[in-house]
Amino acid sequence: MDFQPDLGLAAFREEVRAFLRDNLPEDLAGRIRIGTRSPRAELTRWQCILNEKGWGAPYWAKADGGTGWAVLQRLVFDEECTAVGTPSQDTGAQKLLGPVLNAFGTPAQKAEHLPHILSGARQWCQGFSEPGSGSDLASLRTRAVRDGDQYVVNGQKIWTSYAHRADWIFLLVRTDTEVRKQAGISFLLVDMKTPGITVRPIVSIDGCHHLNETFFDNVRVPARNLVGAEGEGWKITKFLLNNEHATAADLPMLRRCLTQIRMLATRRCQGGNVLLERHEFALQLARFEAELAAIATLVQRVAALEQDHSPAAHAMGSILKIRGTELLQKMSGFLADALGDYGAVAYPIPQEGDAAAALPMQEVGRSVANEMFFRRASTIYGGTSEVQRSIIAKSMFQL
Ligand SMILES: Cc1cc2nc3c(=O)[nH]c(=O)nc-3n(C[C@H](O)[C@H](O)[C@H](O)COP(=O)(O)OP(=O)(O)OC[C@H]3O[C@@H](n4cnc5c(N)ncnc54)[C@H](O)[C@@H]3O)c2cc1C
Structure with missing residues (x-):
């Protein structure tokens, strides 16, 4: 692969920066939620602005109404949005x-759902995991019987992020119990307003409510909401999980975290000296810089493999997921330590107009503890580190 700077990509970065400078409303800037979705109204407002520009779907092909961006362009876009703290997308x-x-969708399914995703009017949640069926997803038991x-x-589903705010859910269900477990799974689209759905909150260690248990009690779903054929759910899930390996490390968030550490290095004093003058702090910062540079290089490599549709992207994506999430956990813990007293205070939901927000150090500190707690889950969601290691090991045998 070529490590020379890509001039086209640099020009694209300038274009994104200019767009953000001119179009991100002041009251939406810096509104990024650490690892979590923005409030509905903000997400929809920002999605509308992106959609007007033709950037409503950065991950879709042009023919499907997306931007048609290459993997590296998408990474640049994510990075620039994270740097200025735009609201999230769904x-x-x-x-x-x-x-x-x-x-896999029928023309009717595309016509019904895609425009609402582009406009941000309809928000979704993912109903895959169940109690006892997380890593071993194919063992899922939620039953759908044709009538x-x-x-x-x-x-029952569990860990359903944002089910309490979602309009619709994409759901894996068992339609056949007589065949091999993977062959009995189907993929359904369900309106969350359908009678028989109950959403119960799970408050996580960061003190926030973004997770839920979701119960289905004789929920009647039109058969036209089946995606693909009956029994094709596993094939579709493999397709869905095999996307976007280059983003597995969340490079934009790693960069943001490192920027915060660098900022503290010269601004926070302990014992009369700024932190950077402390040998252990400077050494650890240098280690983070080196690790992040290595991950950034790996991201480029995975993006190149993905662009070429190479099967190696899958295992390399797993390496990225492990390295990226472990680094983010280390950095967010380090950041909380470096903040001392400020980092010891958790602010579950940063309050607008909070008097403390006016003080620069509290401004950093108010989300740091939440970030540290939330990131404990990063080695679990999107496939645990142990499962990623199994993927890497299996790919070695296939070489
Ligand atoms: C913050 C967060 C958000 C989430 N959002 C969603 C969502 O929106 N929708 C959704 O469907 N799910 C969601 N999940 C669920 C997530 O996909 C599962 O938590 C994950 O797949 C692990 O499954 P589990 O929790 O059942 O753990 P288990 O699979 O029971 O694993 C428990 C432990 O055993 C290990 N283990 C399991 N199998 C193996 C194996 N074969 N080899 C070695 N070790 C193994 C695991 O690594 C783990 O350490 C979310 C999870 C979190 C934490």
């Missing part, structure tokens, strides 16, 4: 469901 709908609908032109769904 990543489940953008990165997971959108590509699935574009590849005329409907499916009747019964069962």
